[in-house]
Amino acid sequence: MAAIPVLPPPPPIDDDCALFLDVDGTLLELAPRPDEVEVPQQLREALAALHARLRGAVALVSGRSLATLDRLLAPPRLPASGLHGLERRHGSRVQRAPRAPEALHRVRGEAVRVAARHPGVVIEDKGAALALHWRAAPQAGGDLQAFARAALPRLPGYRLQPGHDVIELRPAASGGVRADKGAAILAFLQEPPFAGRRPVFAGDDITDEAGFAAVNAHDGISVLVGPLRESAAHFALAGTADVHAWIGASA
Numbered sequence: 367m368a369a370i371p372v373l374p375p376p377p378p379i380d381d382d383c384a385l386f387l388d389v390d391g392t393l394l395e396l397a398p399r400p401d402e403v404e405v406p407q408q409l410r411e412a413l414a415a416l417h418a419r420l421r422g423a424v425a426l427v428s429g430r431s432l433a434t435l436d437r438l439l440a441p442p443r444l445p446a447s448g449l450h451g452l453e454r455r456h457g458s459r460v461q462r463a464p465r466a467p468e469a470l471h472r473v474r475g476e477a478v479r480v481a482a483r484h485p486g487v488v489i490e491d492k493g494a495a496l497a498l499h500w501r502a503a504p505q506a507g508g509d510l511q512a513f514a515r516a517a518l519p520r521l522p523g524y525r526l527q528p529g530h531d532v533i534e535l536r537p538a539a540s541g542g543v544r545a546d547k548g549a550a551i552l553a554f555l556q557e558p559p560f561a562g563r564r565p566v567f568a569g570d571d572i573t574d575e576a577g578f579a580a581v582n583a584h585d586g587i588s589v590l591v592g593p594l595r596e597s598a599a600h601f602a603l604a605g606t607a608d609v610h611a612w613i614g615a616s617a
């Protein structure tokens with residue numbers, strides 16, 4: 367098996383960059399449950415300073431919903447894409463995720479019953495998407511993944527979204543267009559103040575690979591955060607503290 371190449375740290379963030387940032391595992395340290403993350407005040411200040419320095423060209427690109435991103439990180443209320451590209455907000459323009467189908471409500475009820483057998487499992491209702499978390503109950507990972515795979519055929523137009531100690535059921539497209547973090551970044555890059563800038567994207571998870579591919583295709587800077595693994599990213603940082611130092615030095 368080929369060794370995973372060691373990646374260099376990213377260069378400083380220049381004035382002509384457009385900065386895209388994943389949230390959990392990149393800006394925020396992973397916590398046992400989604401509602402237990404902590405947001406350092408210094409991080410808010412660095413994001414606000416970068417937003418001003420890059421003349422607005424800073425966006426969050428997350429698996430969280432837009433509403434949750436605002437609850438966690440605003441102010442500043444940054445341009446953002448939520449639910450792995452299904453939602454996007456830029457100024458007053460908001461693209462919403464598809465409505466949850468009736469079948470998803472039934473699947474959620476069944477997931478809650480599965481979770482009741484595994485103390486520590488969290489079922490996160492994100493509207494159109496449903497996340498099944500086992501970070502605090504590692505032994506439940508197999509059951510939850512099997513449950514999600516079995517539920518998928520009942521949800522036409524849905525796909526599985528794997529992540530760190532989580533499997534999600536989420537729509538594959540929004541408004542008839544494929545939705546992922548790469549597509550969200552490319553949509554931002556067509557609009558001022560992002561257009562014409564060199565894209566930079568930092569992320570840690572499988573969902574972030576689409577974002578790395580998108581910025582690589584635009585001669586951008588792709589940054590894998592966390593332990594090295596197979597990735598399309600060209601640069602790496604070891605963890606959230608290094609991300610804070612990197613963006614803090616550029617703020």
Ligand SMILES: O=P(O)(O)OC[C@H]1O[C@H](O[C@H]2O[C@H](CO)[C@@H](O)[C@H](O)[C@H]2O)[C@H](O)[C@@H](O)[C@@H]1O
Nearest residue numbers: 389390396397398399400428429430501530532
């Ligand atoms: O794209 P992201 O911003 O990284 O969001 C991905 C998912 O993050 C959250 O789950 C992850 O973080 C939790 C809090 O640290 C952790 O408990 C969990 O194990 C991780 O998978 C969030 O809850 C999901 O909705 C996001 O899709």
